[in-house]
Amino acid sequence: MFGSKNETGAQLYDRFLLRSALSMLMLAVVYTLDASRSFAADDAASIMKRAEGILAILLMINLLPVMAKLMWFKVKRKPGCNDPDGFVASTFKEAAVRGFSTGFIAMLVALELSKGPLADWPATVFLNIVLALMLGVLSVSFLLANRETEPDEDFGDDLDKETGA
Amino acid sequence: MSSGLDNRIRVFRAEHRMSQGELADAIGVSRKTISTIEVGRFVPSTVIALKLAKFFGAPVEEIFSLTNTK
Numbered sequence: 452m453f454g455s456k457n458e459t460g461a462q463l464y465d466r467f468l469l470r471s472a473l474s475m476l477m478l479a480v481v482y483t484l485d486a487s488r489s490f491a492a493d494d495a496a497s498i499m500k501r502a503e504g505i506l507a508i509l510l511m512i513n514l515l516p517v518m519a520k521l522m523w524f525k526v527k528r529k530p531g532c533n534d535p536d537g538f539v540a541s542t543f544k545e546a547a548v549r550g551f552s553t554g555f556i557a558m559l560v561a562l563e564l565s566k567g568p569l570a571d572w573p574a575t576v577f578l579n580i581v582l583a584l585m586l587g588v589l590s591v592s593f594l595l596a597n598r599e600t601e602p603d604e605d606f607g608d609d610l611d612k613e614t615g616a
Numbered sequence: 617m618s619s620g621l622d623n624r625i626r627v628f629r630a631e632h633r634m635s636q637g638e639l640a641d642a643i644g645v646s647r648k649t650i651s652t653i654e655v656g657r658f659v660p661s662t663v664i665a666l667k668l669a670k671f672f673g674a675p676v677e678e679i680f681s682l683t684n685t686k
Contacts, residue, residue, distance in 0.1 A: 459640075459641055459646070461640065461645050461649070462647075465646045465648060531646075536645070536649075536660070536661040536663050536664050537645050537664075538649040538652040538653075538657075539646065539649070541658065597648075
């Protein structure tokens with residue numbers, strides 16, 4: 452999670468994507484709180500607003516240092532820091548497709564609801580819900596796909612047998 | 617009938633006495649990419665397959681092969 456001094460470009464890029472997903476999850480919570488605030492009592496709404504502010508600061512703390520380091524790596528042209536072929540980048544793309552699909556469907560549902568039973572709801576509530584769903588699905592599906600971390604597998608006895616050594 | 621991708625990266629790695637992390641650094645990817653390719657969880661891009669072949673000095677088809685599954 453906190454990169455090492457000898458971090459390679461590819462490792463940094465993976466860490467950047469992981470941090471991006473965490474930030475998106477935080478942003479999804481911010482949008483959910485924002486949508487809920489429209490229906491909450493004044494006291495609760497003010498607590499929610501404060502929570503949104505704290506989450507926004509945490510989001511910056513979570514993402515900006517890694518982003519700055521990645522930009523520095525790119526300026527120095529370190530190999531692997533723009534690795535679109537790796538496993539983590541690939542799962543991020545898949546998660547982005549899921550997030551977009553969810554957002555599109557949620558938008559269609561919101562459009563129908565805004566014409567019918569929920570016509571009196573403000574448009575910002577629908578937008579906040581759609582954005583929260585989109586970012587939530589993207590981040591959760593990405594984090595689930597990357598939750599398993601196998602230890603670094605060294606060459607061992609089983610391989611000696613396999614290679615006939 | 618669908619095809620899966622089998623690979624012999626572990627064998628080549630053992631022959632070169634390398635860990636996953638060392639191989640990952642050598643071809644400019646992350647260790648997770650190598651470990652997920654090895655266990656067949658991730659199908660690598662042509663670029664990664666060619667980088668592996670170049671690094672091991674072997675043809676791609678010696679490292680990767682199709683496995684037919686019903």
